Amino acid sequence: MYSTEDQKVLVAVRVRPKLDKPSERYQVECIQKVNDGEDKTIVVAQNEGKDNKFNSFSFDRVYDQESTQLEFYQESCLELVDSALQGFDVTIFTYGQTGSGKTWTVLGKVGNMRSGEDIITEDSGLFLRILSDLFRFKSQSTTMHVQISVSILEIYLEEFRDLLADSKDRGKTVTLREIDNDVQMQNLTTDRVDSIEEVYKLYKYAEKNRMVSATNMNDVSSRSHCTFLLDIEQTEK
Numbered sequence: 183m184y185s186t187e188d189q190k191v192l193v194a195v196r197v198r199p200k201l202d203k204p205s206e207r208y209q210v211e212c213i214q215k216v217n218d219g220e221d222k223t224i225v226v227a228q229n230e231g232k233d234n235k236f237n238s239f240s241f242d243r244v245y246d247q248e249s250t251q252l253e254f255y256q257e258s259c260l261e262l263v264d265s266a267l268q269g270f271d272v273t274i275f276t277y278g279q280t281g282s283g284k285t286w287t288v289l290g291k292v293g294n295m296r297s298g299e300d301i302i303t304e305d306s307g308l309f310l311r312i313l314s315d316l317f318r319f320k321s322q323s324t325t326m327h328v329q330i331s332v333s334i335l336e337i338y339l340e341e342f343r344d345l346l347a348d349s350k351d352r353g354k355t356v357t358l359r360e361i362d363n364d365v366q367m368q369n370l371t372t373d374r375v376d377s378i379e380e381v382y383k384l385y386k387y388a389e390k391n392r393m394v395s396a397t398n399m400n401d402v403s404s405r406s407h408c409t410f411l412l413d414i415e416q417t418e419k
Contacts, residue, residue: 222240263315269416
C-alpha cells in the first residue's frame with residue numbers, strides 16, 4: 183500500500199490457506215506467522231533431505247491462514263481511505279503468483295452481492311469495503327458534496343484496455359501521456375456512482391470484457407492485470 187500523505191510504502195503479507203482439492207489437501211504447510219506481539223514476522227520452512235532449513239522474513243504487517251477479510255481491511259487499508267478523503271493519492275497494489283489469493287483479497291465473493299444492509303458480507307473484499315465506507319462518508323457529510331467516480335482498466339500484452347467502454351468500443355486501447363510529472367489516461371471511461379449496486383453493475387460489465395484463458399495453475403486465469411480507479415471530488419455545500 184502507498185500513500186503520498188507521508189511518502190511511505192507499507193508491505194503486508196497474507197498467507198492463503200490450503201484449498202480443499204487433491205493437489206493441496208495433504209500438503210504440509212511450510213509458512214507460519216510468529217506471534218511476537220507485533221505481527222511482523224513469518225517463518226518459511228524448506229525441506230532439504232534430512233535437514234530442515236528455516237528462513238525468517240519481516241514485513242510491516244503479516245496475516246496468517248486464519249485472517250479474515252474484515253481484519254485485513256481494517257488493519258491495513260482503512261487508514262488509506264481516510265487519507266484519500268483528506269485529498270491524498272493512495273494506491274493498493276496486490277502482488278503474487280496465479281492462485282495466491284489476490285482476487286479473493288480484493289474482491290472476495292463479489293458475485294454473491296446482496297441488496298440492503300447485508301450487501302457487505304464477511305467474504306467481501308477490499309474493493310467493496312472501501313466503496314461502502316466512501317458512500318457512508320458521502321451520506322453522512324453535512325458540510326461537503328461528495329462525488330465518486332469509477333474507472334476499470336486492464337493491462338494486457340503491454341496495452342491498456344478500457345473495460346467500461348461502450349459496446350461499440352469494447353476493449354478500446356487507452357493512451358497514457360506524462361504531463362508535468364503526472365501520468366494522464368486519455369479517453370478513459372469514467373462513470374459516476376452513487377451506490378454499491380451501481381458499482382456492482384459496472385464490475386460485472388467489465389468482467390465480461392476481460393481477457394481470460396487457462397494456465398497450469400488456474401483454469402480461468404485473467405492473464406492480465408486489472409486496475410480499479412476511484413476519483414473522489416469534494417466541494418463545500
